[in-house]
Amino acid sequence: MADQLLESSWCEISLPKIAQNLTNALARLPQGTRFCAVVKANAYGHGIENVVPLLIEQGVSYIGISSNSEARAARDAGFAGSILRLRTATPQEVKHAVQDRVEELVGTVDGVRSLIETLGQGALPRLHISLNAGGMSRDGLELSTAGGREACKKILDLAGERVIGLCTHFPSNEPKELADSIARFQDDLSWIFANSCLRREDVLVHGGSTLTLASGQDPQTDMMRCGAILYGIAGSRPDFQSTLTLKSRVISVGVYPKGSTIGYDRTSCLRHDRVLASIALGYANGYCRQLSGRCAVLIRGRCLPVLGKISMNTIVADVTDLPGVVIGDEVVAFGRQGGQAISTQAIEQLTGRIIADLFTDWGQRNPRVICQR
Numbered sequence: 001m002a003d004q005l006l007e008s009s010w011c012e013i014s015l016p017k018i019a020q021n022l023t024n025a026l027a028r029l030p031q032g033t034r035f036c037a038v039v040k041a042n043a044y045g046h047g048i049e050n051v052v053p054l055l056i057e058q059g060v061s062y063i064g065i066s067s068n069s070e071a072r073a074a075r076d077a078g079f080a081g082s083i084l085r086l087r088t089a090t091p092q093e094v095k096h097a098v099q100d101r102v103e104e105l106v107g108t109v110d111g112v113r114s115l116i117e118t119l120g121q122g123a124l125p126r127l128h129i130s131l132n133a134g135g136m137s138r139d140g141l142e143l144s145t146a147g148g149r150e151a152c153k154k155i156l157d158l159a160g161e162r163v164i165g166l167c168t169h170f171p172s173n174e175p176k177e178l179a180d181s182i183a184r185f186q187d188d189l190s191w192i193f194a195n196s197c198l199r200r201e202d203v204l205v206h207g208g209s210t211l212t213l214a215s216g217q218d219p220q221t222d223m224m225r226c227g228a229i230l231y232g233i234a235g236s237r238p239d240f241q242s243t244l245t246l247k248s249r250v251i252s253v254g255v256y257p258k259g260s261t262i263g264y265d266r267t268s269c270l271r272h273d274r275v276l277a278s279i280a281l282g283y284a285n286g287y288c289r290q291l292s293g294r295c296a297v298l299i300r301g302r303c304l305p306v307l308g309k310i311s312m313n314t315i316v317a318d319v320t321d322l323p324g325v326v327i328g329d330e331v332v333a334f335g336r337q338g339g340q341a342i343s344t345q346a347i348e349q350l351t352g353r354i355i356a357d358l359f360t361d362w363g364q365r366n367p368r369v370i371c372q373r
């Protein structure tokens with residue numbers, strides 16, 4: 001399949017691995033807890049249209065998105081369940097997402113007022129109140145202050161009949177911090193049920209993400225919202241497999257004499273005659289410059305050092321120890337080839353970035369190729 005692909009570099013997306021990660025994630029859920037599959041950032045770079053059919057197949061009925069185009073892509077892919085936006089949105093965004101039945105987060109009185117002004121009371125979407133219990137302080141209502149409790153009552157006065165959910169997001173899943181956040185969230189919920197006409201049985205309480213699920217602590221919610229776990233990003237758990245491989249091809253092979261310098265600023269210099277392969281991959285493809293002088297790629301199942309600075313569209317690997325490399329050979333810059341791997345841990349350490357950051361980057365800067373293995 002990829003043999004026919006005439007692209008500089010590409011991301012292979014493994015559908016069976018995503019499906020297996022989903023199966024494993026569902027099996028880990030606390031008894032009776034629902035699963036919201038997070039597909040923001042175009043499914044962490046994997047393409048919503050690729051992931052949604054797998055979710056439908058395993059009966060996932062809630063998904064989390066960020067942008068209107070993601071909601072549209074999910075509907076286009078046949079998703080008929082509930083779509084929740086995982087951040088607050090501008091009134092204009094909300095207005096244009098009504099056709100795709102996107103449920104929205106609210107956390108401030110002004111936010112709710114502007115929705116009512118723009119859409120009219122009658123056209124408000126289904127709403128979830130975001131609580132700052134976890135302590136992200138990005139959009140949630142802070143109930144520890146008198147002002148926050150007043151705001152909560154006001155929001156419920158203004159839009160109470162549209163409120164179907166109460167949620168929070170945990171900033172840390174370190175055991176003690178998570179336990180504290182869970183307790184705090186439960187306190188906030190109890191206050192709301194004691195001080196409003198919202199009834200516990202009428203709202204969906206949700207909180208907990210991948211690292212919460214991986215932690216084994218039960219956040220005591222009706223639903224957990226998990227993204228990373230689907231793509232094999234769940235810390236170092238062996239039961240979740242990485243789902244994306246970054247590939248390119250050799251475009252030139254040449255012999256360079258001792259003393260040759262390599263790339264911009266001559267940061268690398270050959271101490272012996274070497275055979276160097278040029279590869280059609282660079283920072284324009286998300287193969288970031290932090291990797292300069294420190295990384296390796298896989299060709300024919302061998303791990304080979306990349307020399308010099310990363311250019312916009314090419315890198316240079318030393319293939320002297322691997323005779324027979326030819327133009328057109330497939331190169332793995334992240335993932336497995338033969339028995340070798342450029343691993344998540346290695347690439348995170350070399351780049352100083354987390355793999356979710358890199359997946360969203362690679363997946364959106366390169367064409368995606370579906371892989372059935």
Ligand SMILES: *Cc1c(COP(=O)(O)O)cnc(C)c1O
Nearest residue numbers: 038086169209210225226227228
């Ligand atoms: C991204 C996000 C999630 C999913 O987080 P993962 O760590 O990828 O599981 C859940 N909830 C909210 C509000 C988010 O923004």
